[in-house]
Amino acid sequence: MNKLFNQPLSIINIGLPRFAESVQAQGVPTLHLDWSPPLVPHYSHTRNGTSIDAANQEAIERLLAGRPMIVGLGLARDVIPNLTNHTILHAGPPIEWEHMCGPTRGAILGALVYEGLAPDPEAAATMVDELHFAPCHHHHAVGPMAGVISPSMPVWIIENATYGNRAYCTLNEGLGKVLRYGAYGEEVYQRLHWMADILYPILAEAVAFSGPIDLRSMIAQALHMGDECHNRNRAGTSLLLRALGPALARTCTNTEYLAQVLEFIDGNDHFFLNLAMPAAKATLEPAEGIEGSTIITIMARNGTDFGIQVSGAAGQWFTAPAAQVDGLYLPGYNEDDANPDIGDSTITETAGYGAFAMAGAPAIASFVGGTAQDAIATTLEMYTICFAEHQHLTIPALEFRGTPLGLDVRLIMETGILPKLNTGIAHKHPGIGMVGAGVLRAPYQSFADAFEAITTW
Amino acid sequence: MAIRFVLKPSQYFDSVSLMNIAAELQRLAGIEDAALVMGTTANKTLLEAVAPLTPAVQDAKSTDLIVLLVGDEATLPDALVTVDRLLTEKPTATFNTGQSQPRTLRTAQRMSPHANLVMISVAGEYAVAEAWAALHQGLNVFLFSDNVALDDERHLKTYAIERNLLLMGPGAGTAIINGVGLGFANQVPHGTVGIVSAAGTGLQEVSSILAQHGVGISQAIGVGGRDLSETIGGLMTFHAINALQADPQTQFIVAISKLPASHIAQQVMDRLAASGKPSVVIFMSAERPVPPDGIYLAETLEEAACFAASLATGRDIKPSAGTLSVQYRFSPSQRYLRGLFSGGTLCEEAMRLWSQHIGDVWSNGPLLPHLKLPNSHHSHHHCAIDLGEEEFTLGRPHPMIDNTLRIQRLLQESHDPQVAVIQMDVVLGYGAHPNPAAELGPAIAQARTIAQLDNRDLAVIVSITGTPNDPQNYAQQKSLLEASGAVVAGSNAAASRLAVVAISGVHS
Numbered sequence: 001m002n003k004l005f006n007q008p009l010s011i012i013n014i015g016l017p018r019f020a021e022s023v024q025a026q027g028v029p030t031l032h033l034d035w036s037p038p039l040v041p042h043y044s045h046t047r048n049g050t051s052i053d054a055a056n057q058e059a060i061e062r063l064l065a066g067r068p069m070i071v072g073l074g075l076a077r078d079v080i081p082n083l084t085n086h087t088i089l090h091a092g093p094p095i096e097w098e099h100m101c102g103p104t105r106g107a108i109l110g111a112l113v114y115e116g117l118a119p120d121p122e123a124a125a126t127m128v129d130e131l132h133f134a135p136c137h138h139h140h141a142v143g144p145m146a147g148v149i150s151p152s153m154p155v156w157i158i159e160n161a162t163y164g165n166r167a168y169c170t171l172n173e174g175l176g177k178v179l180r181y182g183a184y185g186e187e188v189y190q191r192l193h194w195m196a197d198i199l200y201p202i203l204a205e206a207v208a209f210s211g212p213i214d215l216r217s218m219i220a221q222a223l224h225m226g227d228e229c230h231n232r233n234r235a236g237t238s239l240l241l242r243a244l245g246p247a248l249a250r251t252c253t254n255t256e257y258l259a260q261v262l263e264f265i266d267g268n269d270h271f272f273l274n275l276a277m278p279a280a281k282a283t284l285e286p287a288e289g290i291e292g293s294t295i296i297t298i299m300a301r302n303g304t305d306f307g308i309q310v311s312g313a314a315g316q317w318f319t320a321p322a323a324q325v326d327g328l329y330l331p332g333y334n335e336d337d338a339n340p341d342i343g344d345s346t347i348t349e350t351a352g353y354g355a356f357a358m359a360g361a362p363a364i365a366s367f368v369g370g371t372a373q374d375a376i377a378t379t380l381e382m383y384t385i386c387f388a389e390h391q392h393l394t395i396p397a398l399e400f401r402g403t404p405l406g407l408d409v410r411l412i413m414e415t416g417i418l419p420k421l422n423t424g425i426a427h428k429h430p431g432i433g434m435v436g437a438g439v440l441r442a443p444y445q446s447f448a449d450a451f452e453a454i455t456t457w
Numbered sequence: 458m459a460i461r462f463v464l465k466p467s468q469y470f471d472s473v474s475l476m477n478i479a480a481e482l483q484r485l486a487g488i489e490d491a492a493l494v495m496g497t498t499a500n501k502t503l504l505e506a507v508a509p510l511t512p513a514v515q516d517a518k519s520t521d522l523i524v525l526l527v528g529d530e531a532t533l534p535d536a537l538v539t540v541d542r543l544l545t546e547k548p549t550a551t552f553n554t555g556q557s558q559p560r561t562l563r564t565a566q567r568m569s570p571h572a573n574l575v576m577i578s579v580a581g582e583y584a585v586a587e588a589w590a591a592l593h594q595g596l597n598v599f600l601f602s603d604n605v606a607l608d609d610e611r612h613l614k615t616y617a618i619e620r621n622l623l624l625m626g627p628g629a630g631t632a633i634i635n636g637v638g639l640g641f642a643n644q645v646p647h648g649t650v651g652i653v654s655a656a657g658t659g660l661q662e663v664s665s666i667l668a669q670h671g672v673g674i675s676q677a678i679g680v681g682g683r684d685l686s687e688t689i690g691g692l693m694t695f696h697a698i699n700a701l702q703a704d705p706q707t708q709f710i711v712a713i714s715k716l717p718a719s720h721i722a723q724q725v726m727d728r729l730a731a732s733g734k735p736s737v738v739i740f741m742s743a744e745r746p747v748p749p750d751g752i753y754l755a756e757t758l759e760e761a762a763c764f765a766a767s768l769a770t771g772r773d774i775k776p777s778a779g780t781l782s783v784q785y786r787f788s789p790s791q792r793y794l795r796g797l798f799s800g801g802t803l804c805e806e807a808m809r810l811w812s813q814h815i816g817d818v819w820s821n822g823p824l825l826p827h828l829k830l831p832n833s834h835h836s837h838h839h840c841a842i843d844l845g846e847e848e849f850t851l852g853r854p855h856p857m858i859d860n861t862l863r864i865q866r867l868l869q870e871s872h873d874p875q876v877a878v879i880q881m882d883v884v885l886g887y888g889a890h891p892n893p894a895a896e897l898g899p900a901i902a903q904a905r906t907i908a909q910l911d912n913r914d915l916a917v918i919v920s921i922t923g924t925p926n927d928p929q930n931y932a933q934q935k936s937l938l939e940a941s942g943a944v945v946a947g948s949n950a951a952a953s954r955l956a957v958v959a960i961s962g963v964h965s
Binding site for chain 1: 519558564565573580591601622635639640
């Protein structure tokens with residue numbers, strides 16, 4: 001017996017609007033598609049017969065099962081695997097010194113001075129041949145903007161409680177003249193030293209005292225409080241302070257230092273970004289390497305190139321030149337000062353928040369066109385290119401619908417809709433720092449190349 | 458007369474928008490013809506029949522828009538400006554809040570998790586992929602699109618049946634599910650008669666006549682015109698009969714098909730006999746199969762409806778007798794009967810009824826291959842034109858939606874001194890033109906005037922397929938048509954019989 005006869009009709013219309021109008025006029029709930037022809041054929045199976053949908057479903061289940069927790073802090077050289085004393089990690093896909101952009105170079109030079117390996121940036125510039133550069137992603141780490149991690153920097157340690165894998169990220173320095181935006185100079189070094197000497201041990205002790213802190217839950221709450229956990233982290237930062245507050249009070253005996261720590265975090269609305277990012281990384285890594293899966297597990301930029309990795313081809317980068325950001329600028333700067341798109345922070349979009357959760361962050365709607373409706377439209381558009389919806393991260397303004405999760409290369413290529421990314425903007429020259437923030441679309445070519453590869457699987 | 462092609466690379470528009478624009482352009486003074494199509498191979502082949510393609514148009518891709526204008530050289534520049542204006546105007550139809558319209562079926566299903574039916578009317582090459590996506594997601598499908606390969610149809614239907622889903626179509630023009638009309642459908646009461654139809658306007662005609670006798674429909678399932686062919690083997694017809702057999706609301710079944718494979722027609726009747734529900738079949742074929750007990754074999758759609766109405770009401774309901782009260786005074790040159798149809802099934806039924814009395818009937822979709830018109834745009838002898846065929850609908854709306862082409866053809870016929878009688882169908886209901894008689898009526902009056910100025914009488918006989926509850930107001934449509942001088946019949950079969958009576962007056 002066909003069940004249809006016993007159910008109220010609910011119709012999806014693809015094609016002539018007239019047909020949707022006429023069934024709607026008969027009182028039937030009707031959804032009319034804004035349809036256009038697929039730009040590429042739909043691939044349901046790989047050549048050897050693996051079901052791509054089934055592989056993607058497996059990837060989604062792993063993503064949804066992920067439980068990223070703050071389990072501690074440590075120095076990069078002690079905790080990040082295979083990080084030698086002459087290794088410098090950077091954001092994005094692999095790149096040689098001669099192709100690095102201004103802010104990445106600036107951050108590396110500043111890091112060498114901070115490490116005590118060179119007295120000044122000029123001297124540091126003569127040392128680059130002795131160094132080994134590698135993407136953060138090759139070491140289970142992520143870094144915002146230039147994303148530079150040098151051996152003596154303190155890092156958060158995030159563990160995915162379900163799968164046991166760990167991810168790492170530095171502590172956020174704040175805005176303005178900061179290393180991650182390519183700035184160097186006394187002000188930058190002093191802050192980094194204070195972070196290593198005062199902030200790091202106090203946080204490490206508090207986390208050790210409090211025990212693991214659940215980041216998935218914190219991100220879910222932050223999304224309900226107006227963050228998208230990429231360009232806005234005010235709520236997440238506040239939630240972190242609430243979670244750590246009692247432990248900080250009980251473990252930090254020096255009240256002046258404690259006050260400095262609280263002031264620093266309070267003065268830095270992006271402090272939580274460096275937790276939202278490794279939380280995403282720790283969640284995404286278990287979904288890498290699923291045969292036949294077209295889900296994107298990494299999107300990252302080094303300021304010169306944009307690159308992605310796809311689950312079914314783990315370890316393989318598909319790159320394209322990094323795009324310019326459509327942004328709002330700090331006073332005194334404009335788009336002529338802007339470096340192309342940079343940083344690992346697009347790991348947040350890859351994990352289903354950031355720009356994809358824009359509908360939950362109307363306060364920063366000015367980045368995407370100005371109105372709350374524009375913010376909602378951004379999220380709605382991203383559903384089209386995602387394989388699934390999040391179960392744990394939801395958007396109140398969309399009736400608590402889950403955020404778009406699991407970018408599918410096939411859907412991007414079929415619809416021609418490119419992922420939207422939120423981001424900060426660095427000055428294109430070394431040594432200056434942040435000049436603005438904005439949004440952009442990920443460049444087409446990396447997805448086209450990945451799709452090409454998928455058709456040969 | 459000048460011909461102008463304009464190519465607009467990488468501009469995609471849905472076909473209905475393009476058709477609306479083409480229709481608007483055709484109304485411009487000095488424009489003879491206009492077509493806007495995406496540059497698919499099929500579309501280019503069809504355009505080639507209108508005008509030789511320029512090299513740029515030959516190279517156009519399916520994502521490029523091709524504009525063709527035929528008209529006075531002087532009017533073309535303005536018309537091209539109009540094209541650009543119409544292309545950039547925002548569509549007026551909005552559903553939900555404009556911005557939240559989903560782009561893909563997967564997204565739509567997430568937004569509408571209780572959806573159970575997908576209507577698909579995009580071009581055939583894309584429709585198959587969308588139909589597969591819908592079936593894979595457990596959704597029933599109403600597939601309006603045609604140009605679907607037979608193999609695809611068979612695979613889709615086989616899979617749908619395994620999942621206990623309906624796949625109506627391809628080329629399904631109409632269905633009534635749970636009282637809701639899909640595609641082109643009439644407003645009929647809910648009742649006890651279930652219909653399975655491989656002929657779209659056939660379903661509309663039977664359900665409308667049933668409604669006129671106060672008999673309602675439980676479910677009416679369109680299965681696509683090729684379902685009873687050798688290749689498809691009646692897959693969806695049998696599935697639909699099973700569904701109707703299991704449906705407690707359905708007490709009687711009507712099965713409709715054009716030209717079924719004869720052994721499949723026999724199987725359908727046997728299957729209906731086994732259903733235990735009294736059934737009526739109408740197969741528009743030359744052969745007359747022998748029905749098993751409990752199965753009534755009808756000759757016409759009207760007769761099928763009357764058999765079913767008799768079963769449902771227990772009364773003896775007969776097809777309308779049809780007498781022609783008008784006396785036409787034809788001149789000696791007037792010899793021929795012409796049919797200008799919007800419904801393919803109605804065209805075929807008329808040809809079958811005519812040919813029993815007047816012999817050969819030419820057509821663009823003839824009963825016998827040797828009677829195919831060499832040029833569908835020029836009538837000769839007795840002939841019937843199905844204006845819903847693709848050769849006429851390229852870049853234009855279907856004649857049930859837009860009367861322009863049929864009016865042009867009607868006026869063309871009225872100038873032909875050999876024409877005596879013209880039969881037309883007017884199909885009402887959801888999806889159809891909101892007020893067809895307001896346009897066809899004046900055109901019929903004009904056609905009769907043209908003939909009269911040439912000292913000819915012209916018989917125009919019109920059938921209306923519709924019900925009193927259709928959105929167009931049946932009574933008003935009828936009186937508008939009668940006021941124009943047309944004879945209006947309540948069924949296509951009745952109109953066809955009247956047309957035969959009228960043309961017989963010529964020969965006597």
